[in-house]
Amino acid sequence: MYLATDQERSSTEYPAWSQIRESDWHILAGFWHPVAFSTELEDGPVAATLLDVDLVVYRTSEGVAVAKDLCIHRGSRLSGGWISDDGACIVCPYHGLHYDSSGQCTLIPANEPDSAPPPKTMRLVSYLAAERYGIVWACMKPEPLRPLPEWPHLDEYGPEWLRIQIPKGTWAATASRHCENFNDIAHISWVHMQTFGNRARPVVPDYTLEQTDYGLYMALPYIEVERGFNDDLGEREREVFYRHHLTYPFATDLRVDYYEDDGESFVTSHFFDIGSPVSARTTDIYQVSLTNIPGATVEDYAEYQLVTNSEDIVIVESQRPEEVPLNLAAETHIRADRLSVRYRRDLVEMFGLGSPEMVA
Amino acid sequence: MTAPEPGSLLHPVASCADLVPRHVVKARLLGQDLAVWRADDGFINVWADRCIHRGVRLTVAANDGAELVCPYHGWRYSNRSGNCAYMPAHPSDAPPRRLRVPAFRSEERYGLIWSGGSPEAEPPRLPHLEADDTLVLRALPVNVPPDLALQGLHECSYQLGPAAGDAASISCDSAGPFAVAVTARTGSTEEIVVHFVQPVDGGRCVIRPVMRGTPAAGRRLSILRHHARQLEELRARLESSAGSRVTVRGPSTALEPLPRPSTTAASGRAPQLEVSVARKWLTAEGIAAFELAPMSGQLPSFQPGAHVDVHLPNGLVRQYSLTNGPGLTSVYRLGVKLEPDSRGGSRCMHDSVHEGDTLQLSEPHNNFPLRRDAARTVLIAGGIGVTPLLAMAQTLERQELAYELHYFAQSDDHLAFGEVLEPLSTGLVKHLGLSPDQTADEIEKITHDYGAASHLYVCGPGPMIEATRAIAGGSGWPDDAVHFEYFKNESELHDTSTFEVRLARTGRTLMVGAGISLLDSLRDAGVDMPSSCEQGVCGTCMATVLEGQLDHQDVFFNDSERAAGNQMLTCVSRAAGERIVLDL
Numbered sequence: 001m002y003l004a005t006d007q008e009r010s011s012t013e014y015p016a017w018s019q020i021r022e023s024d025w026h027i028l029a030g031f032w033h034p035v036a037f038s039t040e041l042e043d044g045p046v047a048a049t050l051l052d053v054d055l056v057v058y059r060t061s062e063g064v065a066v067a068k069d070l071c072i073h074r075g076s077r078l079s080g081g082w083i084s085d086d087g088a089c090i091v092c093p094y095h096g097l098h099y100d101s102s103g104q105c106t107l108i109p110a111n112e113p114d115s116a117p118p119p120k121t122m123r124l125v126s127y128l129a130a131e132r133y134g135i136v137w138a139c140m141k142p143e144p145l146r147p148l149p150e151w152p153h154l155d156e157y158g159p160e161w162l163r164i165q166i167p168k169g170t171w172a173a174t175a176s177r178h179c180e181n182f183n184d185i186a187h188i189s190w191v192h193m194q195t196f197g198n199r200a201r202p203v204v205p206d207y208t209l210e211q212t213d214y215g216l217y218m219a220l221p222y223i224e225v226e227r228g229f230n231d232d233l234g235e236r237e238r239e240v241f242y243r244h245h246l247t248y249p250f251a252t253d254l255r256v257d258y259y260e261d262d263g264e265s266f267v268t269s270h271f272f273d274i275g276s277p278v279s280a281r282t283t284d285i286y287q288v289s290l291t292n293i294p295g296a297t298v299e300d301y302a303e304y305q306l307v308t309n310s311e312d313i314v315i316v317e318s319q320r321p322e323e324v325p326l327n328l329a330a331e332t333h334i335r336a337d338r339l340s341v342r343y344r345r346d347l348v349e350m351f352g353l354g355s356p357e358m359v360a
Numbered sequence: 361m362t363a364p365e366p367g368s369l370l371h372p373v374a375s376c377a378d379l380v381p382r383h384v385v386k387a388r389l390l391g392q393d394l395a396v397w398r399a400d401d402g403f404i405n406v407w408a409d410r411c412i413h414r415g416v417r418l419t420v421a422a423n424d425g426a427e428l429v430c431p432y433h434g435w436r437y438s439n440r441s442g443n444c445a446y447m448p449a450h451p452s453d454a455p456p457r458r459l460r461v462p463a464f465r466s467e468e469r470y471g472l473i474w475s476g477g478s479p480e481a482e483p484p485r486l487p488h489l490e491a492d493d494t495l496v497l498r499a500l501p502v503n504v505p506p507d508l509a510l511q512g513l514h515e516c517s518y519q520l521g522p523a524a525g526d527a528a529s530i531s532c533d534s535a536g537p538f539a540v541a542v543t544a545r546t547g548s549t550e551e552i553v554v555h556f557v558q559p560v561d562g563g564r565c566v567i568r569p570v571m572r573g574t575p576a577a578g579r580r581l582s583i584l585r586h587h588a589r590q591l592e593e594l595r596a597r598l599e600s601s602a603g604s605r606v607t608v609r610g611p612s613t614a615l616e617p618l619p620r621p622s623t624t625a626a627s628g629r630a631p632q633l634e635v636s637v638a639r640k641w642l643t644a645e646g647i648a649a650f651e652l653a654p655m656s657g658q659l660p661s662f663q664p665g666a667h668v669d670v671h672l673p674n675g676l677v678r679q680y681s682l683t684n685g686p687g688l689t690s691v692y693r694l695g696v697k698l699e700p701d702s703r704g705g706s707r708c709m710h711d712s713v714h715e716g717d718t719l720q721l722s723e724p725h726n727n728f729p730l731r732r733d734a735a736r737t738v739l740i741a742g743g744i745g746v747t748p749l750l751a752m753a754q755t756l757e758r759q760e761l762a763y764e765l766h767y768f769a770q771s772d773d774h775l776a777f778g779e780v781l782e783p784l785s786t787g788l789v790k791h792l793g794l795s796p797d798q799t800a801d802e803i804e805k806i807t808h809d810y811g812a813a814s815h816l817y818v819c820g821p822g823p824m825i826e827a828t829r830a831i832a833g834g835s836g837w838p839d840d841a842v843h844f845e846y847f848k849n850e851s852e853l854h855d856t857s858t859f860e861v862r863l864a865r866t867g868r869t870l871m872v873g874a875g876i877s878l879l880d881s882l883r884d885a886g887v888d889m890p891s892s893c894e895q896g897v898c899g900t901c902m903a904t905v906l907e908g909q910l911d912h913q914d915v916f917f918n919d920s921e922r923a924a925g926n927q928m929l930t931c932v933s934r935a936a937g938e939r940i941v942l943d944l
């Protein structure tokens with residue numbers, strides 16, 4: 001009913017109810033993660049959850065901003081509020097307090113108009129925010145561990161490219177399970193039999209795998225089955241080349257190249273995929289594609305990607321344990337899993353994730 | 361009297377009727393999720409519901425009657441043992457033996473499947489029921505701890521059969537620690553239902569009622585309906601009275617997985633299995649067939665192409681291929697040809713080994729793995745060399761993959777295992793009574809048009825293997841598409857290095873011979889080395905190297921770690937020189 005008189009305003013960063021282990025939480029909080037597509041902010045502030053912290057994401061004339069979804073006055077949700085008419089502030093729906101993009105309270109409408117401006121200490125719990133690739137990113141620590149993914153293609157692309165933003169999805173799976181799945185080759189021939197998988201070609205050749213400054217690079221050929229998703233030509237094999245650029249911890253640029261059936265035109269598509277860790281076992285999926293396939297349409301492409309995702313979801317959500325075991329001996333690995341083994345090792349060796357609990 | 365530990369008893373996990381052919385049923389017992397499935401040979405598998413690769417639930421796997429196929433990357437697991445039999449991403453590798461889904465006990469009684477328990481535990485045998493005359497009523501999951509359900513059942517006053525009427529006198533008595541028998545009497549008629557309680561986890565259980573006797577056909581349906589309704593009411597009562605007492609869900613007692621069928625760590629050269637000769641017969645001119653059954657427990661599973669080392673009564677050790685098809689997992693079936701110049705191996709098998717005798721075997725090893733992804737699979741058998749190819753043909757047949765089995769033999773009387781060949785008719789081509797030149801001509805015809813993704817497997821006398829390799833090579837078959845196993849196993853070991861290993865901590869020195877991994881040699885020497893993938897991928901078997909040049913064959917280390925040269929994976933890597941020193 002009441003909090004005790006000695007209970008202070010919540011000051012710890014780590015949400016006590018989180019199922020993410022505390023040591024892992026502080027590491028993950030140091031990375032940039034998506035919290036909204038830019039297009040979501042057109043009608044005002046929106047709510048998001050990142051690492052079990054409820055956030056408000058809003059755009060003022062100064063740019064995008066991210067803060068705890070909590071008005072410091074009486075604790076109402078700012079995401080239920082709106083942007084002031086001059087575009088400079090977010091307005092709390094309860095008593096109309098105004099906050100600018102830095103989180104500073106600039107107006108208390110209940111005070112006499114000629115009272116002193118709100119004190120400098122009256123500010124929201126704000127976080128680093130950035131906007132790039134049509135996505136709003138947040139980092140909950142003052143010093144990000146890593147920069148945003150470097151995807152120049154997605155910054156600037158000529159008129160021959162079509163950009164497709166896939167509707168945001170939520171998976172009941174951890175971000176690393178999702179990320180490993182997106183970078184898993186051996187599953188394609190099994191899981192993607194409605195889309196591009198080829199049951200007759202399950203063999204994974206020894207592929208290129210390199211450690212880079214952003215994460216991992218993997219390259220290999222595959223023979224997809226084209227199932228005439230947007231034409232009537234029926235099933236046929238198609239040789240493609242995959243290049244995966246995995247930016248730690250959860251972002252991938254998958255580039256797919258192939259020659260069209262005529263053997264002449266060479267086409268390229270990029271599938272950018274970022275998992276945003278909502279909580280220990282929930283992940284929001286942000287996907288954007290670029291393609292120069294002549295005649296491709298946004299509708300067809302988005303639908304194809306959504307069907308592909310639906311094939312993955314059932315499997316990835318069924319994986320147990322839900323958490324990715326960072327003790328390599330806890331699951332079984334084959335040569336095709338070199339990427340996932342390296343990924344797990346790097347999460348431990350480079351960032352210290354999965355460190356054993358301290359024993360008192 | 362203290363109550364027995366729930367973990368030491370067998371509990372029901374499903375009813376036999378749940379196990380529809382080619383399906384996998386989900387169950388949970390004492391906090392452990394289970395995948396339950398029946399193979400075509402009738403064996404019921406109760407496995408942990410988790411693929412050992414990336415943790416996908418096996419209840420969503422496909423049951424092909426002999427193997428379970430995981431939907432994520434297509435790994436196949438064998439009936440009975442739970443061993444991984446095939447990994448499609450690496451079709452030419454034989455999966456390491458220790459890759460295995462934990463398998464639990466399974467017993468059938470009273471129309472239910474029983475699992476868990478200590479090795480000695482038996483499913484209950486009750487005076488109330490007769491083993492083969494029961495009616496399994498609908499099972500009912502309830503959200504209360506097992507003890508509350510049992511207590512509720514004891515207070516049960518529910519009317520049994522609809523015919524019993526209000527006048528029936530009801531009595532409840534305990535039928536073991538996890539069962540309550542409810543008896544209703546009216547005059548001379550008596551109806552008994554035993555309610556078994558399956559402890560799901562700390563807060564849940566499943567009540568599985570089994571009725572004595574088979575009701576008349578006309579009454580069956582009304583009995584089932586009546587009991588379903590009564591139990592629904594019981595559930596409502598139990599759950600509302602349990603209210604606040606519903607405890608946390610979660611594992612309370614762990615189930616003991618079945619022990620691995622062999623006793624020692626898998627070095628593979630020492631005898632590990634004791635079998636008895638269940639059957640011996642002359643399957644063809646000069647060829648004796650043997651069926652070897654386990655003395656206790658189960659036989660380890662095998663992959664097509666595998667052989668076992670048989671330790672003969674005269675002290676010799678001989679390798680014989682298993683002819684078993686994927687459905688045959690209760691015995692190993694071998695064929696032995698009497699060699700005229702036998703040094704005592706085949707002679708001893710023919711003359712001195714009789715039905716009822718005991719033999720020592722190694723676990724199955726596979727140096728002749730079968731790919732299941734070929735566009736064309738050609739099997740060429742010369743005489744007794746047919747044995748591993750029979751295993752392959754049956755596997756391909758089961759998976760409905762096309763193949764040709766060319767069986768070269770002197771005459772009809774020399775064709776072994778006719779009862780296995782019979783159902784293979786579509787893929788089988790017999791070549792009888794041909795001279796070596798005629799044989800070569802035939803092989804020429806069989807192999808003349810090489811197509812991409814074709815694979816050829818040949819086993820038989822040495823000269824025939826040589827000839828086949830040469831002819832196929834001439835027709836454009838690449839080396840890695842021609843697989844062979846010399847039937848006499850002299851050249852079975854790989855021509856890899858031999859080197860010396862010094863263990864710095866214990867001061868011991870051992871020799872690693874060709875064809876044996878460093879990991880196995882260490883284990884043979886009693887060093888307790890963990891491992892997982894045994895393919896140089898996971899790093900589990902790592903050892904610190906103090907001295908010596910390394911021949912790294914893993915894919916685990918990156919270039920700098922490799923260059924540092926102070927660590928190695930013992931499952932695949934070897935010494936580059938003659939000697940290494942390990943910090944062990």
Ligand code: FES
Binds near residue numbers: 416430431432
């Ligand atoms: S998770 Fe089962 S085969 Fe990979």
Ligand code: FES
Binds near residue numbers: 891899930
């Ligand atoms: S056991 Fe996995 S690398 Fe050796």
Ligand SMILES: [Fe+2]
Binds near residue numbers: 181312
């Ligand atoms: Fe996928």
